[in-house]
Amino acid sequence: MKERSERVAAVDLGGTSAKIGIVDRSGTILARDRVSIDARAGFEDIVGPVAMALAELLAGSGGGPPAGIGIGAPGFIDPDTGTIVGGSENIPAMQGRSPAAYLAGKLTAPAWADNDATCAAAAELAYGAGRGLRGFLLVTVGTGIGGGLVLGGKVWRGMRGFAGEIGHVSLDPCGPPCPCGSRGCLEQYASGPAIVRAWKACAGTRAAEAESPLEVARLARAGDPAALEAFAGAGRALGQALGGTVNLLDIEACLIGGGVADAGEVLLEPVRRSLRRYAYPLVAEGVRVIAAELGNDAGLLGAAALAWERLGA
């Protein structure tokens, strides 16, 4: 039985692939793999191969069934049943289904699921830049913008598991319409695609020089005014959203993660400047804006952290 309690299985479900791993209590990834996903496939065609790959990974790394299974996925997830109740437009077959229940049955171990950004916050708290912090918001900046909250040293999931959606905080009632139905959402100003849009709008005939947010970041680091302007706009919007958040919650740090966070100080510096403008000075004083630490592994480690948390470890 010792083997069983020493490791969990973790799944980070994305729109094009699922990362899977075997993770120990300390957050060490003992084994890992990746399974391709056809986002238009049916539910069992998506989660069946994930279950099989996990079983192989477990068998290959020795020992019996895992102590538990943690799953991170995009969208709104009922933390009690693991059912994906909304926001899974990118993988339609997930709507109303529980990959946790499916994997629990196939691998005969308890399984839990949570929003991927909430998982990433749990990972930063347990293994990353959030260690020792009592209150922080992790913002994941990528194709979209997600968030996960830690309050009182614990992940705050909200009443129904939906907390953390800072990407859809409205920053301007007359701002651009958002697919969520609102206007001026943070995601419209500071996501990867928004940064590239802003670059192209400023760059004129040079627009083709950068096609991704990290290419824009490279130009910004070299001092390109149009690229700097694109990140200044994203940073301003992030700072406004985070300023409101710290006024409301009096947290001690904002962690910036997700793929676009690899831009580094080119993004963080304008966020810090903007946060100081939009937060109450006394409140802003105590707040650090720092990079998340776990990068691409945040989702996988967060799914593991979720399983360990639920197991009471």
Next chain:
Amino acid sequence: MKERSERVAAVDLGGTSAKIGIVDRSGTILARDRVSIDARAGFEDIVGPVAMALAELLAGSGGGPPAGIGIGAPGFIDPDTGTIVGGSENIPAMQGRSPAAYLAGKLTAPAWADNDATCAAAAELAYGAGRGLRGFLLVTVGTGIGGGLVLGGKVWRGMRGFAGEIGHVSLDPCGPPCPCGSRGCLEQYASGPAIVRAWKACAGTRAAEAESPLEVARLARAGDPAALEAFAGAGRALGQALGGTVNLLDIEACLIGGGVADAGEVLLEPVRRSLRRYAYPLVAEGVRVIAAELGNDAGLLGAAALAWERLGA
């Protein structure tokens, strides 16, 4: 010793007067009084008369010293020492001082202080519209806009006791400047003075017909288009701020309190409509926007609730 444990002293410190009271565990105000305050006076000239009036009230209502003393005051307050560390511009002598330490010494009982809106949230949780709720934000709409948060069935004070400042969440980066240093803060759109300003801007030659937010509310209830417009604007802004808040926190209710909340449905209805526009539909579904219940007594009862909470009752 039985007497001692059955009641607390409560102080609701305002800019022109302090309400004081003796309150039992169930939230019944056994005795009450009011002490005038000269906001420009020195610290001891303000809190000395409050201490004397409280001593008289305690003596007159029989029994020994109270089990504890709770104090609600405007501004940012260190919950450990009760020191008012900022935001007390209306009573300059309070800056850097602890009315809690002063009253504890004079009345020989432990004393604690908290922001007045946080106290009001504690009161609604213990005795009012928040009973049985696990997560809500109380917004106090008056001359300014304050807020108090309840998360996981407990008052959330933040890392340094500063949480709840929804009045200074920025709703528009190009909005009107706010004395706090930011722009487009909720307070600029939905406070009592903002509602009167909006009425006067819309009412033209009829501007003098209403000079207070509740007079504007009376006209709005009678169907006056300019008065309805003033409340629609305030409700829109409140709904945008609350929409962002529920997206971030996934709470179950927003309570509207403070003097302007006496406007009733004329204010609440546009808030509900606007919240549904700015919150993620799935998140907004579960959220009720309701009136706070304790009215003018929220501050006093909240100060008492704070004392009972700290006493471990």
